[in-house]
Amino acid sequence: MEVINRYVTTKSHINGTPKESDFEIKSSTLVVSAEPGSNDVVLKNLYVSIDPYQINRFKSYSSSQESISDAMAIAPGEVISAHGVAKVVASENAEFEKDDLVVGMVCWGEYTVIKGDQYMLRKLDPMAMGFPLSYHIGAFGTSGLTAYSGLFEVGKLSKGEKVFVSAAAGSVGHLAGQYAKQLGCYVVGCAGSKEKVALLKEKLDFDEAFNYKDEPNLKSTIKEYFPDGIDIYFDNVGGEMLEASIANMKNFGRVVACGAISEYTNTNKPAALNMVEIIYKRIMIRGFLVTDFFNIYPDFLSFTVNHLRKDSLKTLEDISVGLESIPNAFLGLFHGANIGKKIVKLADD
Structure with missing residues (x-):
């Protein structure tokens, strides 16, 4: 035929x-x-x-x-x-x-x-x-596995840590924030509309969220939500958001470099990293691809399915x-x- x-x-x-x-x-x-x-x-x-x-x-x-x-x-x-x-x-x-x-x-x-x-x-x-x-x-595909492996394998997330997620209403970000909540972490997300911010807080159980488009100074805004600093920044954006997050990291903080959508179509504004701050705070920045972690797929799927069935995770x-x-x-x-x-x-x- x-x-x-x-x-x-x-x-x-x-x-x-x-x-x-x-x-x-x-x-x-x-x-x-x-x-x-x-x-x-x-x-x-x-x-x-x-x-x-x-x-x-x-x-x-x-x-x-x-x-x-x-x-x-x-x-x-x-x-x-x-x-x-x-x-x-x-x-x-x-x-x-x-x-x-x-x-x-x-x-x-x-x-x-x-x-x-x-x-x-x-x-x-x-x-x-x-x-x-x-x-x-x-949730069971590359988006879910990216969120899971980024937090647990790359970021080495521990219970009760403070986590910031950019593009938090996106395919990876909304899952990354919820995975962190399963370990009792304090989670803040940013997104690009009031609707998305409300969704993060009211449906997905993020502790806080903000619309980055309404914030003229990202560095000071992030400081308000993390007065004692960020343990893990799950970066889906790059650019200015990455710069502002690094300025608010704790000593030995970890940046999980998942995506850089702000730089994909605008190569004139790459992130300008403060290397002195990175060195003296001993900040780890690590990029990764989901293909690096196909070996943990069974553990990821079991974790995700169980939480979806219990309604402690939403997609x-x-x-x-x-x-x-x-x-x-x-x-x-x-x-x-x-x-x-x-x-x-x-x-x-």
């Missing part, structure tokens, strides 16, 4: 803030069958993840920078890979059968053909059954519908439009 497979791609490199005109929808004919003996798997994509880090894959210089090449640079016109949930429609791989539900690297398209070694493709974990499929790319999702909505969904990330994990639903399961 042949189908028309539609997919989203970029028209050219994107070096600044993305625009809708940077993207287009292409189509190609796809044979929905796997060649005998090929080890191929053909998937119908159900949900795909929309993540701000992907802008770094679209830049003209991404393929020449080793650090960004590690995040898989994408040239204009190429299929855009992304985490997603899919249904197997044909398989020549012994590990997967028709109608299996799987999660892994698919693409911003209606179908994906996985060839060879099934890179990052696995069946849904039985431990997480009974939850919406979208959770498998959010936020922002779901758009249809392939055509992908470009705008992506653009919205850079204007603070999303609340929680941004996902696009492509088909019913």
